Amino acid sequence: MDGKMETYKARLVSIKMKSSLRLPFSKLVCILPSSVAGFDYKIWQMDVKIVFLNNYLEENIYMMQPTEYITIGNKHKVCKLLRSIYGLNQASHSWNQRFNQVIKTSGFEQNVDELCVYKRLEDGHVVFLVLYVDDILLIRNDVGTLSSVKLWLTQQFSMEDLGAANFVLGIRIIMNRKNKAITLSQALYIDNILESYTITDSKK
Numbered sequence: 001m002d003g004k005m006e007t008y009k010a011r012l013v014s015i016k017m018k019s020s021l022r023l024p025f026s027k028l029v030c031i032l033p034s035s036v037a038g039f040d041y042k043i044w045q046m047d048v049k050i051v052f053l054n055n056y057l058e059e060n061i062y063m064m065q066p067t068e069y070i071t072i073g074n075k076h077k078v079c080k081l082l083r084s085i086y087g088l089n090q091a092s093h094s095w096n097q098r099f100n101q102v103i104k105t106s107g108f109e110q111n112v113d114e115l116c117v118y119k120r121l122e123d124g125h126v127v128f129l130v131l132y133v134d135d136i137l138l139i140r141n142d143v144g145t146l147s148s149v150k151l152w153l154t155q156q157f158s159m160e161d162l163g164a165a166n167f168v169l170g171i172r173i174i175m176n177r178k179n180k181a182i183t184l185s186q187a188l189y190i191d192n193i194l195e196s197y198t199i200t201d202s203k204k
Contacts, residue, residue: 032117032128032139036175037182041128043173044138044146045165049158051134052084052091055098061088092133099131102156106149137165 036043048054062078084091100110103118108129111117118129127149128139136153138146153159165173167188174183194200 032130033173033182033184035128036139037180039141040177040180041139041141042143042146043165044150045162045168046136046138046150046153047160047162048134048136049160052086052088052095054157055084055094057081057084057090057094059090061090095133096131103129106152132169135169137168 032041035041061081063081065074065077065079081088084094096115104110106120107122108118108120111119116131118131120127120129122145125140125142125145127142127145128137129149130137130139136159138149140146150159150161154161167173170186170189172185172188174185176182191200194202
C-alpha cells in the first residue's frame with residue numbers, strides 16, 4: 001500500500017437523500033500512534049470486502065428498481081432488500097452491530113469511550129483492533145498473535161490482508177523504531193489538492 005489507487009469498484013447503492021432516518025448515529029475514529037511508538041507495536045491492516053452485505057436487515061426496507069432491471073409489466077414493482085447495501089442510513093449501524101457480535105466471541109472487549117477500538121488480553125499482553133467501516137488495524141508486538149487474529153477474522157468475514165499498515169485513510173504512517181517515534185503524514189493528499197488547483201509549481 002503506497003497511497004495510490006489500488007482498484008476500481010462498482011456497487012448497487014440506494015439513494016440516501018431519499019431515505020427516511022429513524023436511528024441515531026455517531027462517528028468515532030481512533031488511532032493509537034503513541035502506544036505503537038512507545039511499546040514498539042506492529043500495525044497490520046485488513047480490509048473487509050463488500051462490508052455492508054455481511055449483515056441482514058431487521059427492518060422491512062423497499063427500494064425502487066434499478067432502471068436497467070425493469071421488465072415489461074413490472075414497472076411499478078419495488079425491491080425488498082434482504083441485506084444491507086451501500087447508501088442506506090442503517091448500513092453502517094447494522095454492520096457495526098454485526099461486527100460487535102462476532103468479535104466479542106473471540107474475547108475482544110469494546111472500549112467504552114472509543115467504540116471503534118477493541119482489545120483482548122492474552123498472556124499478560126494486549127492486542128488492539130481498530131475498526132473504521134471496512135478498514136481494520138491490528139496492533140501488537142507479537143507476530144504470532146497478530147497472525148492468529150488475522151486467520152480468525154478471515155474465517156468470519158471475507159477479508160483482504162493488506163500487510164503492514166503504511167497508508168490508513170489516506171494518512172501515511174512512518175515508523176522510526178530506533179527512536180520510538182511515529183509520524184503521520186498527509187503529503188500525498190496535499191499534493192493532490194495542489195494538483196487539482198494547478199498550483200504545484202507555486203513558490204509560496
